[in-house]
Amino acid sequence: MSPDRPTLTATPHNVGVDAAVAAARRVVTALLHAGDGSAAAMAEVASRLTAVAEHLEEHAPTRDERLVDMWAGEGVTRHDPVTGPENAVAPPLPLSGLPDGSIQGTVTLGLPYQGPPGCVHGGVSALLLDHTLGVANHWAGDSGMTGTLTLRYHRPTPLFEELTVRARQVSVEGRKIRTTGEILAGDAVCVSAEGLFVNKHLPRPR
Amino acid sequence: MSPDRPTLTATPHNVGVDAAVAAARRVVTALLHAGDGSAAAMAEVASRLTAVAEHLEEHAPTRDERLVDMWAGEGVTRHDPVTGPENAVAPPLPLSGLPDGSIQGTVTLGLPYQGPPGCVHGGVSALLLDHTLGVANHWAGDSGMTGTLTLRYHRPTPLFEELTVRARQVSVEGRKIRTTGEILAGDAVCVSAEGLFVNKHLPRPR
Numbered sequence: 090m091s092p093d094r095p096t097l098t099a100t101p102h103n104v105g106v107d108a109a110v111a112a113a114r115r116v117v118t119a120l121l122h123a124g125d126g127s128a129a130a131m132a133e134v135a136s137r138l139t140a141v142a143e144h145l146e147e148h149a150p151t152r153d154e155r156l157v158d159m160w161a162g163e164g165v166t167r168h169d170p171v172t173g174p175e176n177a178v179a180p181p182l183p184l185s186g187l188p189d190g191s192i193q194g195t196v197t198l199g200l201p202y203q204g205p206p207g208c209v210h211g212g213v214s215a216l217l218l219d220h221t222l223g224v225a226n227h228w229a230g231d232s233g234m235t236g237t238l239t240l241r242y243h244r245p246t247p248l249f250e251e252l253t254v255r256a257r258q259v260s261v262e263g264r265k266i267r268t269t270g271e272i273l274a275g276d277a278v279c280v281s282a283e284g285l286f287v288n289k290h291l292p293r294p295r
Numbered sequence: 296m297s298p299d300r301p302t303l304t305a306t307p308h309n310v311g312v313d314a315a316v317a318a319a320r321r322v323v324t325a326l327l328h329a330g331d332g333s334a335a336a337m338a339e340v341a342s343r344l345t346a347v348a349e350h351l352e353e354h355a356p357t358r359d360e361r362l363v364d365m366w367a368g369e370g371v372t373r374h375d376p377v378t379g380p381e382n383a384v385a386p387p388l389p390l391s392g393l394p395d396g397s398i399q400g401t402v403t404l405g406l407p408y409q410g411p412p413g414c415v416h417g418g419v420s421a422l423l424l425d426h427t428l429g430v431a432n433h434w435a436g437d438s439g440m441t442g443t444l445t446l447r448y449h450r451p452t453p454l455f456e457e458l459t460v461r462a463r464q465v466s467v468e469g470r471k472i473r474t475t476g477e478i479l480a481g482d483a484v485c486v487s488a489e490g491l492f493v494n495k496h497l498p499r500p501r
Contacts, residue, residue, distance in 0.1 A: 104337070104338070105331050105337045105338075106326060106329060106330060106331045106337050107331075108337065108338070108341040109326055109337045109340040109341040109344060110326050111341070112340075112341045112342075112344035112345045112348060113319070113322050113323055113326055113344050115344070115345065115348040116319050116322070116344050116347050116348045116351070116383075117319055117323070117382075117383040117384060119347075119348045119351035119352050119355065120312060120315055120316050120319055120351060120381065120383065121361075121374055121381060121382055122351070122352070122355040122356075122358065122361055123312060123351045123354060123355045123356075124312060124355075124356070124361055124364055124365060124374075124381065125311050125312045125313075125373070125381065131310070131311045131312050131314065131315045132310070132311075132314070134315040134318075134347055134350065134351065135314040135315040135317070135318045136318075137343065137346075137347050138315060138318035138319050138321070138322050138344075138347060139318045139321065140343075141322050141325075141340055141343050141344060142318060142321040142322045142325045144340065145322070145325035145326060145328070145329045145340065146325050146328070148329060149325065149328040149329045149330075150328075150329075150330070152328065152455075155327075155328055155330055155406075156412065156413060158330055159330060160412050167331075168327055168330075168406065168409065169409065169410065169416065170407060170408060170409070170410075170416055170418070170419060171416075171418065175326065175327060175330065175331065176323075176327055176407055177322075177323040177326065177383075177407070178323060178384050178407045178408070200361075200374070201376060201382055201383070201384045202376055202384070203374065203375065203376070204375065204376075205440060205496070205497040206362065206366050206497050206498070206499050206500050207362060207497070207500065208497065210375065210376055210377075210422070210425075210426070211425050211429075211440070211441040211444065212376070212377065212421055212422030212423070212424070212425030212426050213376060213422060215418055215421035215422060215425055215444060215446075216416070216418030216419060216421060216422045217418070218418070219416070219417050219418030219421055220416070220418050223417075234411060234417070234448065234451075235417040235446075235448050236447070236448055237445065237446065237447050237448070238417065238421060238445070238446045238448075239443065239444070239445045239446075240421075240441075240443065240444045240445075240446075241442070241443050242440065242441050242442055242443070242444075245440075245497060249358075290411070291411040291412050291413070291414065291451060292412070293412050294412050294413065
């Protein structure tokens with residue numbers, strides 16, 4: 090993190106649940122790479138993963154306790170499916186604020202995010218952009234919930250290559266917020282997004 | 296599967312990689328429920344998951360071999376991030392064809408898919424709808440890649456409740472395909488989608 094590029098997403102720790110989630114992400118990817126014809130003993134893998142799940146479930150708080158806990162504090166979320174170090178569904182995508190008021194991050198996506206052969210799933214691009222537009226709103230000061238999101242797919246988005254995801258708030262009129270963003274491979278825009286957000290927030294669990 | 300509602304997505308097996316992936320999904324969810332304040336010994340969990348990942352990686356084919364293998368055959372995909380039994384990122388969402396030409400499925404989403412407190416992430420709804428619109432196109436006979444996707448968020452989509460995801464192809468004009476879909480909680484439409492698809496396909500890896 091540099092002083093003129095503040096980090097806007099949770100930074101993964103190399104210990105605790107973050108380290109366990111990073112290992113779970115590696116398992117998710119490795120299972121897709123292995124496939125059904127794999128020489129790996131899948132019954133044994135299933136049994137070992139089930140044992141881990143049972144251990145975690147035995148020591149977990151109740152769902153309501155956990156929901157209160159995960160929404161406590163005023164910092165960035167650690168659990169969301171795009172940037173969350175505690176969520177193995179998230180690649181995760183780190184995002185930083187730029188001096189011009191926009192935000193940006195880079196990510197390389199693997200097999201779990203595949204749509205067309207060798208390319209990122211169009212819905213995954215939508216997921217990344219919806220979230221990034223939301224973080225751009227937070228960074229700009231006025232944020233809210235997605236009202237309308239329009240995605241334009243200009244060219245296939247490659248897997249296994251570094252992608253840039255960026256977004257910026259365009260305007261705020263009353264409660265309506267307009268925000269745009271793109272996913273780029275190199276200098277080429279693969280997907281662009283335009284979002285209309287409404288300045289309202291759901292209450293946090295208590 | 297009933298004769299008038301053909302299944303349009305891969306059916307998870309209770310053995311092999313599907314069973315291992317189901318267990319991995321349970322681990323992903325359990326890690327989010329546990330959180331960083333958990334009493335579970337996370338260093339031990341990380342170590343056990345890393346050992347599983349290493350075992351799988353040792354026995355996996357090369358990436359190119361795997362890409363050819365996962366795109367072989369003419370059936371439904373088993374690896375995508377929405378319906379794929381081999382992908383722990385996928386909830387997974389099963390989809391069936393209805394006699395009227397539309398398609399539909401039900402799914403209940405947990406913590407890995409959270410956006411606002413207790414609600415489905417707007418980008419996850421976009422992911423589910425983009426994929427479901429694509430399957431509706433396959434079912435109707437003319438399919439292609441997403442050109443434009445517009446999502447309207449009508450009300451928050453609840454976690455932990457059964458949701459219905461449905462879609463139908465509306466028109467085909469030349470290479471342009473129009474498709475719509477919705478996510479419902481009970482009878483209430485939470486998110487609606489309109490997609491413009493272009494009838495082209497990327498070559499499969501060989």
